[in-house]
Amino acid sequence: MMDLTLRDLEYVEMIAQERSITRAAARLHMAQPALSQSLQRIERRLGVRLFERTSRHLAPTPAGDVLAAEARDLLASVQQAIVRTRVAGGLPEVLRVHVSESSLITPRRILAAARAHVPGAAIHQTTLPRRDVAENLLNGELTLAVAGSIRRAGLQSVKVRDERIGVLVGERHPLAGVDVVGPAQLADHPILSIDPEMSSWDAWVTSYLDDHGVTARWSKEVVFGLSTGSDILHDADTVMLTLESVGRDHLDGLVWRPMSPARSVPWFLTYREDSLRDSPAVAAVLRVVRRLAHDQGWTP
Template identity: 40%
Template sequence: METRELAYFAAVAEELHFGRAAARLGMAQPPLSRAIQKLERRLGVRLFDRSSRGVALTPAGEVLAREAAKVLDAVAAAAARTRRAGRDDPVLVVALKPGGDGGLLPEILAAYRACPDAVEVELALCGVTERARLVREGRADVAFLHSPYEDLAGFDCEPLRVEGGVAVMSPGHPLAGRACVRLCDLDAGPAPVWPGRHSEIVEPAMLMQLAALGRLVVVAPESVRDLVRRDLVCVPVADAEPTTVVLAWPEGERSRELAAFVRTATMVAQRTAPHAQTRPTPP
């Protein structure tokens, strides 16, 4: 299959209308219909059910729609990475959410500048859901992600730091004065806990505002302490699932500047690893 054929198929699969798909592709409808028919003959399956009620994907078409999206995304990402690699002034684009580096980035950048293979680093500060997408689309070279909360499929990864959790809440919350809490304490509280209820909210500013209003308790990695608003408090959560800060980059990518960045980040993480501490036990 050619990527052109997959692009034709993907347009029809998304529009479920040959006329709209043809207009989107900037072509006439008859050649688009012929291209889809040719693809169906080649694969030996029907990809669309066509009837007076409209166009629908067959089970085989649903499978190809998922796979075609992956292929087309990979081709677009390869083109983007290739163009950036050919720049006269190469840069390494690092995607992260504010505070999502586990407190490691300043030392990593300082150490990386001394590496022989270092290039200029450009930071892509973005939302929680955008970091991995930027790397997959070829618009960033590497990202700080958090395991186990994010899909790491298609990435090579290097774990940097394991963090416990804290509950971010309003000072007026009944548990705000505790030295430590458990998840069951939070579940029994007056405000819902995130993640869980309201998991669709992913923007940190919105989460912090709801916590300040007493509408939500946010369980987050402990490094968030350095970023929370002054009208919020952080209470350690003894049994929160650990979060691992990882560096993630496209599987198989082996550029020298990226390798130097990963080595530097690993070295800094090992050097600055906090000494083992015993978590406080809640009463």
């Protein structure tokens, strides 16, 4: 019998995901030489090469693809077994929920509704780099994600609402005095950049402005989080493209103005497809969120 541990499977799955020993080691919180040695040991035990390596490239072999896919499913099954065991022992089911921007009103209302109406679950909120979210949902490290749509086999995204886009500026900013802001009016102002490791927002803004022949001029500062970003906006020059719900929050010294032509971005609740079968709490959260979206007028 081949002697592979769950940790070995985690190594293979992470290397396949990252296509890099160095990046995989960093995410596994271990030294790169130790991970390389572990991979060599796994390949010797299996008698097959799992990855093709060059000085600039690493990719799974057909055997590596098979083991990485099986490892992902097995690791997720182990996570589900732990969940079911804890629940059978009388402990609450832990739902690990990624939220792309925890300060915004939409995810806050979703989480508040889930906590109020699914009392048998313990909701652990986190925010991960966007490139890690899909894999963590698939391998069971995450249960749900409140963010944009995540398109991966094995995952399901349910739209919760659309939110109109607008501009957030300081009250002394020239755009604070207009009713509606057009893309061309942003050409003369730096746009606050959102950390691309955590969010795809800058890419969305770039695409939106490109559609209207405007080149984004980004701020020198890069931030993540509305509270941090709002401090910079008091310079009366920088602008921040953000969601309509932000304009309804109390933001001292800032004003929100809608964009025209109007554009909206969607919020989704994403989960692993088989979690509806394995987790009563996930199914309950989905029902609660659908009801919330209907009651709030977010969906028909």
